[in-house]
Amino acid sequence: MIDVIINVTLLAFLAITAVAIIRMSNLFAIIMLFSMFSFLSAGVFIVMDAIDVAFTEAAVGTGVSTVLMLATLALTKDQKEKQPVAHRPWLPLTVVIVTGSALVYGTLDIPPFGDPDAPAQTHVAPEYLERSIPETGVQNVVTSVLASYRGFDTLGEVTVVFTAGIAVMLLIGGRRRKEELEQPQGDPDDA
Amino acid sequence: MDFIIGHYNYWVVIFLMMAGFYTIISRGNLVKKIVGLNIFQVSVFMLYITMSTVHGGAAPIISEGVENYSNPLPHVLILTAIVVGVATTSLGLALVVRIKEAYGTIEEDEIHELDHSL
Amino acid sequence: MTHNLILRVVSKSLIPLIILFALYVQFHGDFGPGGGFQAGVIMSAGIILYALVFGLDAAEQVIQPPLLRILASIGVVIYAGVGIVSLFFGGNYLNYSVLADNQVAGQHLGILLVELGVGITVFSVMLIIYFSFAGRSRP
Structure with missing residues (x-):
């Protein structure tokens, strides 16, 4: 039971981090949040008994990729993302919702977690x-x-x-x- | 209730996948696009690892007295995919650096405008 | 960042531990969690920490970029070479069972060598990538 609770909490944190990444426009904050996202996902991998994967994700996602993204930020000198004017949010949102519901429909036939x-x-x-x-x-x-x-x-x-x-x-x-x-x-x- | 607990993982993974996908297609900043691509990638990893889990299973390291292990095959696939993923991400970031040097911007709209004004 | 005393002292004591841990992960991968991919990344993270704290020039003196290019190819050559050697011993490509007297010893030797090749390549490629990014801002 306890691992189910840990799992649910970590996944909820992951979802919150993903939403925060979408809403933010400061690139430095986005990269730091992505680092957190990787670390949380390493925690999820440990809960799901994938120790080798968690190991790699913690070293790669949290360490090396963050450093590389920060290096890119230093080279491009753009600190803030400009909000897109030409793009309307409803078109990508429709695409995402349609794709997401198709995938959720697909999961209904999948055997339950841990079966x-x-x-x-x-x-x-x-x-x-x-x-x-x-x-x-x-x-x-x-x-x-x-x-x-x-x-x-x-x-x-x-x-x-x-x-x-x-x-x-x-x-x-x-x-x-x-x-x-x-x-x-x-x-x-x-x- | 059992159905919800059994499928909760998949739904959150799909939500994360779609969050990454939305970032890729709706935002114009190339660095943010790459972050979105990485979120998508990590959520696919999570989908595979979710499928490999067995209730009460141990990590796939054979030891005495343990009968029930989780599936090692998705672990292998994802382990290599993570390292390949960071290598390809860095290739994308290198392209972003070159685009910045050539165009002076990493916003997609401005790059399009520069291309059309030639 | 080069004048931060606490950072310098702490990282100086951390880096040997990180590298030692990377070697443990590399060669203990048969019995516990670990292997070439993880070890290569952890080892390069140690060197990247050194480069972040002490500067890129100091790090490039520790491991010179031409050496890294050679190492990256050597890793792939070790991996593919183990396959070729097993061809010469009469097995299939990458079939390690023929490398030693019995199957288990051969597999053990083959896995060890292959993981070594993976570790060397991943380590040097990660450092090549980091040095390319960090060296780009140099005047």
Whole structure:
């Protein structure tokens, strides 16, 4: 029972933070709230027994992503978001409400939270849990699935991370050229 | 009542997803768009982890005397997705920095105006 | 931020602990929660903390950017190389069972090496990204 209460409270906090992020226009506050959002979601992951995921989310979402977003803010020097004049709120709101209700309609058929007989629980998961110790000798099933059973997948993910690093380095790594610094607005010709 | 407790997680996750989606499509500031994209992303992670939970299950680390574990497969998928997510987010932020340097603004409307005034 | 005494003292004592914890998470991932992805991120968070408190130039002297580029590729090469080695031992690509005498030892060795590759790549890519962002504002 207690974990249900913790779960409900944390999710309510998450919803409040998301609404606050939508309503705010100070970008610094938005980024700090996003950091809180990540930390709360790491708490939710712990309540749902996903320790490895919570670990990563706490280090990545709360630490590295916040630092990178703050660095972007320092580089762009825009502290406040200008309220959009041309956009009317009702069109995106309609799109969001229609999509959201379709998704909620879809959840009515989903097995309830924590159901041990749900289809997701009965196919490959018991196999992994049974075979991890005899086949690999690794107690942490997440590690054995990540590195051994789904090794190709992880190789692909590592390559994606590597490629993203190269792309960031090509885009903004290295010093800016002198003419760019003198004319930060940029020529209309090269825009 | 059981139905509400059993589906509460999914509904909050969908609400968060839609909050992120709304931020992406309704706001013109590129940094705020990226924050919205991240909220969407985290809510998808939460959807997967919600599906992996088993009542009374322990974390999937095999130890003696524990019979009931939560599903390790979504944990693996999301673990890698989080790190890939931060790498792609930083790529988006790098593009924002370059747009600021080229156009002098990160507001979508102003970028459109600059493009059309050429 | 470079003149804040409390921040300097506290972070000086924290950074070794963060790096030690990252190494623990890296090599203890078989038995407890952890693995290459987490360890790489935690380790880079330690260096990013150092760069935030002591300045980018000091951090770039600790780990030079050219070294980071080499490390990022070395991680991927270790991962893919383990797959190639298992091909040479007669198994399928990324089948670690053939790496040692028996299956369990082979899998253990393979998982350890693969996680090491993941950790090195994630660590250096995170730092490459941070150094790119932080170095952009330099005159």
